[in-house]
Amino acid sequence: MVIMIADRFETFLFDLDGVIYLGDEALPHAVDGVNRLYEQEKQIRFLTNDPRPTREAVASRLRELGIRAGKEEIVTAAWAASAHLRRKEVATAAAVGSEGLRTELRQQGITVTNESPDAVVVGADEQTTYADIRRATRHIDQGAQFIGTNPDGAFPTPDGPAPGAGAIVRAVETATGTSPTIVGKPEPLMFEVALEGTSVDQDAVVIGDNPATDILGAHRAGLTGVLVADEAPVAASARDFTHPDAVIRSLAGLFSHTVTPWDNPQYSWPEDIRPGVGAVVLNGSDEVLLLKRADRGQWALPTGTVERGEAVSEAISREVREETGLQITVDRLTGVYSHPKQQVFSYPSGETVHFVTNCFSCSVDGGTLEADQDEALDVGFFDTDRLPSEILPMHPRWIADAVEDTNVTIA
Structure with a gap:
């Protein structure tokens, strides 16, 4: 039995611009498609990264087009940021952005103030000024949480691109040295907030027109992503999270196309790819040097990153010296490893990095074995046939x- 997209899912998360409407006009089949889902008693949410309007304003616009949307079905970047702060029990916040952003904060029970706020929410509108950026910088420097409504650096206008919230967020990030x-x-987060109040035991699908926001976001949240486009985009990698699970030309395709649901891989989508180095350091008894990492509590080889202006052999010698106190001779390259399942790491800061690691066989040349307490809980040599069970x-x-x-070896 062939199951169409509309029948496979119970919850539908729709992007707006480019999916439901374009400018002031509804797109072909958009109104009929959404209303058919309402008739089937599907759960529907409308998502927009625009941090300026209130949810009621967006719902009103949809109703004018003929879609019977309610305020509770709208998820704007401003409302999502406000809901996130409410979940974190934040009481006060300063706002850089529109009156719509301030309204959404107040409706979540958050007091909007510039007097020692607990958080700063940075969005944007046409009235954002240097003074707003300076004020946000000061609050964050004094300890306020830094929240950005959305990362979009620009948005299209009839006169060309205009700076979006992401441009203002990055200005504050540069001034404070703090990641939002x-x-x-x-x-x-946008999708997690959107799914609050829906039947969490039912599968949800994201319908969008932008692979870099809608489809990537869906997959990072573990959801199926359907792209509205005339043709499928070409992904550089078969594992690219921006590659859609299905492509439809309009919302009529929800009732005529099938989709294979997203199968979440066992790694996060990385923001960056970096060169890494690893050392298999053997002593005179052919035992291997391992350290018990403080950040993971597991035994591991000495590893690290290549810094600017540094040769790979210099990088691995430095890492071993800093982490274990030993001086080494780099003998030969033994492997280059990059498989994402093993080489993608997420850090407490929220950063996720995919390492391409050059691994070397090395020998001890001097120094005194001692663990760097910032990096390792313990350090020692182990028989290569009897490695500890708790090893990366x-x-x-x-x-x-x-x-x-x-x-x-290349893997």
Whole structure:
């Protein structure tokens, strides 16, 4: 039995501009498509990264087009940011942005103030000034949480692109040196907030027109993503999170197309790809050097990143010296590893990085073995045939490749 998209899911999260309407006009089949879903008693949410309007204003616009949307079905970046602060039990906030943003904050029970606020919510509108950016910078410097409504650097206008909230957020980030919590698409927070109040035991699907926000955001949140477009985009990688699970030309396709639901991989989508180095350091007894990492509580090989202006061999020698106190000789390259399941790491800051790691076989050349307490809980040499059970899962493979002394492994 063939199951169409409309029948497979119970909750539908729609982007607005480019999916429901374009400018002041509803797109073909959009009104009929959404209303058919209402008739089937589907749960519907409308999502927009625009942080300026209130939910009621967006709902009113949809009703004018013929879609019977209620305020509670609208998820704007401003409302999502406000709901996020409410979940965090934040009592006071300063706002950089529209009166709509301030309205949404107040409706969540958050007092809008510039007197020692608990948080600063940075959005944007046409009246945003340098003084607003300066005031937000001062609050964050004094300890206020930094929330960005959405990351969009620009939005289209008839006269060309105009600065979006993301441009203002980045200005404050540059001034403070502090990374914000971003709420809007493609961040998972937008979708988590949107799904509050829906039947969480039912699958949800995201319908959008932008692979970099709607589809990427859906997949980062573990949801199926359907793209509204004339043709499928070409993804650089088969694992690219921006690649849609299905492509439809209009919302009529919800009732004529099938989709294979998103199968969430066992790694997060990285914001960055960086060069890494790893060392299989062997002593005179052919034992391997391991350290118990303070951040993960697992045994691991010495690893690190290549800094600017640094050769790879210099990087691995520095990392071993800093982490264990030993001086080493870099003997040979044994492997290059990059599989995302093992080489994507998320940090407490929220940053997620995919490392391409060059691993080397090394020998001890001097120094005194001692763990860097900022990096490691313990350090020592282990028999390569009797490694500790609590070891990072990819490192036994790296050790085996180095000990076998065969061709360089690329994985």
